[in-house]
Amino acid sequence: MRSRARSPAALTRSPAHAAQASRKDVRDAVRAARSAFAGWSGATAYNRGQVLYRVAELLEGRRAQFADEVAAAEGLSAARARDAVDAAIDRWVHYAGWTDKFTQVVGTTDPVAGPYFTFSLPEPTGVVGVLAPQDSSLLGLVSVVAPVLATGNTAVVIASQDRPLPAVSLTEVLATSDLPGGVLNLLTGFTGELAPWLAAHRDVNALDLTGAASAARADLRAAAAENVKRVYVPRATDWTAAPGLSRLHAFVETKTVWHPIGI
């Protein structure tokens, strides 16, 4: 299910009946993500920040709905679910604020030993395949998706297999936002079935294995080698902790540019 087009087969409200995406949906999602990449990565960082902030506002408008869905999906108390939703929104805002700052933190000018101006900047790697966390249906989801988008990448996300509903609602929010179509593409279904297609897809540049079963990781990583994908293997998954920079670093390339200095 893409963030704009909604095929009837994929749209459902019942947690028990989230659509089963197929490898063709993976293929279509990657295609959409690739098409959207030039526009999203070519937008100014300020513009991406504005889009993402606006999404946060929309999420806030639907706070109650999300809290219900998270409570149902994860078996949390209403209060705990509300906390999780608040944290998720805060997390989204946090990453929205990174769009036009990350470059200043990791970018450099390089004092080369010659008459050249040389600088190194982060650029988005391209299309990122994300396996969303299985357990944390909104906060965890936001924590893996937002850094990918904030750095200018487009994403194909496989939602939590058993707790997909908050993800589906998130894409409904995105559909009404300024986020261009194809920037975030969500697939619901069996992670174990979908992930290998994503991992092997040669037009996917990077892979976030957070939601992969441990036993599945080796095969996914081996498949990723086919086109030398950048594979992010998460460590800690305490979603309430401060996220640090590693998820921002993970999906950027450093480009170094040289130019002579002369008259």
Add this chain to the structure above:
Amino acid sequence: MLTEFFTPDRAGLARDDASLRRFLHGLPGVDQVGAEARAQGLATRSIKTTAKAWALDMAIRMVDLTTLEGADTPGKVRSLCAKAVRPDDGAPPVAAVCVYPDLVATAVKELRGSTVQVASVATAFPSGRASLATRLHDVRDAVAAGATEIDMVIDRGAFLAGRYLQVFDDIVAVKAECGEAHLKVILETGELATLDNVRRASWLALLAGGDFIKTSTGKVSPAATPPVALVMLEAVRDFAAATAQRRGVKLAGGIRAAKEAVRYLVMVNEVAGEEWLTPAMFRFGASSLLNDLLLQRHKLATGAYDGPDYVTVD
């Protein structure tokens, strides 16, 4: 082919400043860092033994032995000429001597019967700041006195102000005064400041009919430098490709060491081509360079280093 630009009716390019500017500014730019790197790369060529001997002798044959001092006298010029004809035992004569117009007659008399040419600076050398009439008169005097080569200066003020047509016309007028004498056009590259300007001034001088383009008067620093020489050699190369006319390059000012001269010959060889490796196409305007060439020549022949006492002051 650009041959139509040589017609005196000034059709095409040389119609006005704007059309000259369009042409000259349409030439490819020169990246300074890249040009310096190429010049430096060429300087790493190692020239030893037989190659070095050949290069030293060729360099000697390419020297315009120069004296351009306010204190010059006929006696000084006579001494210079003697050295020019016979720099040292077994060494070949140089290409020319180069003097002020009022000493041309002395040089001509001394050099009668030799192969050494008499070059005269002219056009209110070195600054060039005098009326056109005065500058042309200067040329006329030198030619009348027997100079076979004229080294003129361009109006750098006009060039930097974009008055390209004036610079062009000046050269055309001087060339007309030269008659049979061949004309070297001094660009004074140190004052032109950028390699782009060196390229443009080179083309301007070649289009206007200069037989040689020359770097400097020797009175301003920087004078001849490897990147400047590189750009000028590229200009004569490209000009020859465009017009089938081969023009020469003279490097003057600041070249004191034989090692530098040899490096420049490598540059001529690899940038313009071996057709330019002849005094008819390439010159060094120098005074102290000759002695260093002779010292190096001794060393190659005898294996031992010499001191300055072993070459004559001129």
Add this chain to the structure above:
Amino acid sequence: MSKVFQYAPAPESREIARLKPSYQMFVNGEFRDGSSEPVKTINPADETPLAEVAEAGPKDVDDAIRAARRAYEGHWSKLPAAERGKYLYRIARAIQERARELAVLESLDNGKPIRESRDVDIPLAAAHFFYYAGWADKLDYAGFGPSPRPLGVAGQIIPWNFPLLMAAWKIAPALACGNTVVLKPAETTPLTALVLAEIIAEADLPPGVVNVVTGGPPIGQAIVEHDGVDKIAFTGSTEVGKIIQRTLASRDTKLTLELGGKAANIVFDDAPIDQAVEGIVNGIFFNQGQVCCAGSRLLVQESIAGELVDSLKRRLTTLRVGDPLDKNTDVGAINSAAQLARVRELTESGVEEGAVRWSPPCELPGRGYWFVPTMFTDVSQAHRIAREEIFGPVLSVLTFRTPDEAVLKANNTAYGLSAGVWTEKGSRILAMASRLRAGVVWGNTFNRFDPTAPFGGYKESGFGREGGRHGLEAYLDV
């Protein structure tokens, strides 16, 4: 080549290399024989043997990795960072002192011209050690958070194209960050790495901090597969890089890869033509084109293509191919028979597929692995010579009409290591730089390297960066 001005041979003396009859590998601070039969390393310029070199077996790999582990857990990880830095300074200084010897040895073993090993390889190697020496006690400020930790034992496998320089690129940052190292040089070019080991031993680096094991691909494989390494850094072909990534799929070993390329060197009609010609020539004939970031595809704007190709042909006739030890040599020998065969095969495919081949007249030496500088015109994107990395002195010339088309063609490859752009227009340099999917973009220049400037690829040219502050990330637990 000029007949009027013939440069006499100007050979650097071979004796300067202080070649020994045999070289041992370096494990746990000691030089020792390998458990396999020693192998001869030959001079690719004339196919004569240079020396016998110890050949590792799996046991040597195991010993080296254990030694690196002991050193890491023992002395090295407890050493104050500034002290680590001092060792690196000492190594850097020693490389400078033995620069001439290393340069001649590198040219003998690799086949590259002495001018390149002397003016590029060796000085950059020393500079890398100097640069990373200074980072050792400043990691808190490197942008990875306070007190970033090293990874542990790093297995490093390097190629034959810049043997000493690649060793420096690997060892210096690894040590600066507090790791210990097991390095395997390429089997055709082990000598300078082993002299570096001598330098390291003389610098009194604690035993086991750096180990150099020599051998072929099976030894590299043994290092990759060993579960005692925390990190693998590999520079080499994309094909082998993928194998390594697959091999490590089931392990937690950190990985960085620096792989192949098929860089586009893009020349616009307003380029500074003479400097562009230099950049093109340097881009593909420097190091005989055996460079991952070589400008092997010339993309020239159609309006000036004829003129540029003529200028290139003229320039190529001044290239001097010959004895690597001759200071006037511009293009040296191909590193091995295998590499030469590959270059020939791909070149033949260019002819078969209909591209037009041209080379300057060139007399090649009778013995040795030689290939004349070659240029193909009328090349299209579909030709093998436009898509596959040749890793030799072969330039493929393609044309474009507009900036968009140039970008499209330049990016139309699975590789993404480097690119060049030539134009006098500043805004166009920046536009092209931002749109080219390559880890290094050279604007109005080419093949510039510096320890402060990060280097590495997009897509199948690898991941991770070497050089600069970014180069620390590969060796820290961040």
